[in-house]
Amino acid sequence: MIHRAALAVLSVSLFAAAPANRVNEVIDVVRTGLRNRQSDGAIAKSLHKMKLAERLEGRVIEELESEGAGPKALAELALLGDSSGRLPPPAAPLPFDTPPAPATPELRRVLSEASAIAVNYAKSLPDFICIQTVRRSDNLTGRWRLNDTLELKLSYFGQKEDYKLLSVNGRPTGQSYDSIGGAITQGEFGSLLRQVFEPKSLAEFRWDHWTRLRKRQAYVVAFVIRAENSSFRLEFQRGRGTHRYSIVPGQRGFVWIDRETNNVLRIQAEADDVPPEFPVRSSSTLLDYEFTAVGDRQFLLPLRADVRLGSKEFLTKNQVEFQAYRKFSSEATISFDAK
16 A cells, blocks of 8 residues: 555656646647648647747747648647737747738838728728627636627628627527626627728838738738727626726727738737726737628728737626628628617
8 A cells, every 4th residue: 555655655756747848849739630631639739738838929820720730729829829928929939931020111001001001991881790709718727717798799890880789609599689687799890900901000010920810821910009009899797787987098009010911900909907906907808800701892891809918807808709791781781870
């Protein structure tokens, strides 16, 4: 009995002392799995066993997605990225091709063309309908817990958005989206682009790096918007009938600009300089756009979004997917609340 106990303690000690993985090891696992034609689930299972010693940044996930990593593997990579946010950056260079940084005139031209596209984005869209799925989670104990899944019909007509809640956790509902409670997500069709690129924001841009996003070469440019120039409003209300807190903070983040078309393919923004007395301490949005068919034409439309709010008491996450885009038919009925 004594010997078996001693062996058990020794094995636990050895297991605990096992070295954590480097980012390049994560890349090798995915690339080896793809080369050997392993299933998405098998690659995800291998990633699930890994624990990182370095920070896994978004560029790694973007590049591996472009190389063929599937949704299950990408979900595991995202979890590794979330859990490694406070770790040091990779010590070794990443094994990705990196073109030289663009010259200043080229970057200015790209930003000018991207800005012109962005501020007119809403006007360029057709009238359409799509299905929006929202998975809402919270984190009170250090782990994410899924609270509910909402399905909505989103109608875009006359440059206005209308949301009809279809179901909650797969069950049909007659509730309105605004009355469902909790964190809700609206305005993905142009408002964030305008906040960053409209002239009055006086955004300060800085070159950051190259990446491949869904197989497209993209400029990644950092930005900062000071609070006095910001049009981003952050609101918080603990419950119906209670006081609503509201501020206009600054913003900082990154934009991913398609090298071929100068369209914004992704935008990541977080609130900056939030006053210490405000209940919400952090607010971030990651929004992806993709070229999608509506009728017989291709349009750059929202693909997915990740919206997070945090305070000393809670952390919430809304994961949003947009699917089944189709043209808005003349037979459809729609009404908009007065503003």
